[in-house]
Amino acid sequence: MMLFIQSTDYLIWDVVLDGPFTPLKREEDTLVPKQRHEWNDEERRRVQMNAKAMHILFCALGPDEYAKMSSCSSAKEIWDKLEVTHEGTSEVKETKIGLLNLSYENFKMVPDEDIKKMFDRFSVIVNGLKGYGEIIPEDKLVRKLIYSLPESWDSKKTLIIEAKNLKTLKLDELMGSLCCIV
Incomplete structure (x- = not known):
């Protein structure tokens, strides 16, 4: 609106x-x-x-x-x-922001979750924070998503970290890279 x-x-x-x-x-x-x-x-x-x-x-x-x-x-x-x-009131907003921040901080790929579902779940959290004025820089989002992958993805994480510049890598590009190496 x-x-x-x-x-x-x-x-x-x-x-x-x-x-x-x-x-x-x-x-x-x-x-x-x-x-x-x-x-x-x-x-x-x-x-x-x-x-x-x-x-x-x-x-x-x-x-x-x-x-x-x-x-x-x-x-x-x-x-x-x-x-x-x-x-909601300012108190309700603060509570929602706190819960979204907690979800962001504790974000990990869950067992039997594919990359697309993980990315969608991550996007909901990030967009929720953005809606409340909590904007996280893209390079931090990229790093968070990479380090949220399980140990079974370590070789793929290393490949992306070494091949890409994480300071300039966009979330959509990361998503594309993760989907390509699955």
Whole structure:
């Protein structure tokens, strides 16, 4: 959803994250909201961004979620509710990140698992971490995957380590190499 909104208009994404724009004017020593008839064209355009963002979000929701979000008055409010609904509170997120990190740290190929299933399982963990903002450099992912192979793969691991530059090797290339030498 984030990428879809950003590709539509990055200013709309700013409204989702920061909240709607409110045109203000100075009265004495305080700023107060302008009346709608006082807005200039630029202010009107910026206010409209919230409506566009809300429209995009509402169009992406199913009927049940729409019913829960339809009372929201800003795209930021909708987004924040969706985040809590789907990702949980900050405490829940921290717990999920901790569990994903534990899965990553303890990752090993399991008996009777082929390379593709192992890679798919690894990708789920890595993508889960990435979804929570925990990005692991590709060279570390490559090393983790190589060293997660069982002892029966030692000769194949050695072949890859000696033949490839692990600092520049991509996960997909590693996967291709592992599949070719099976």
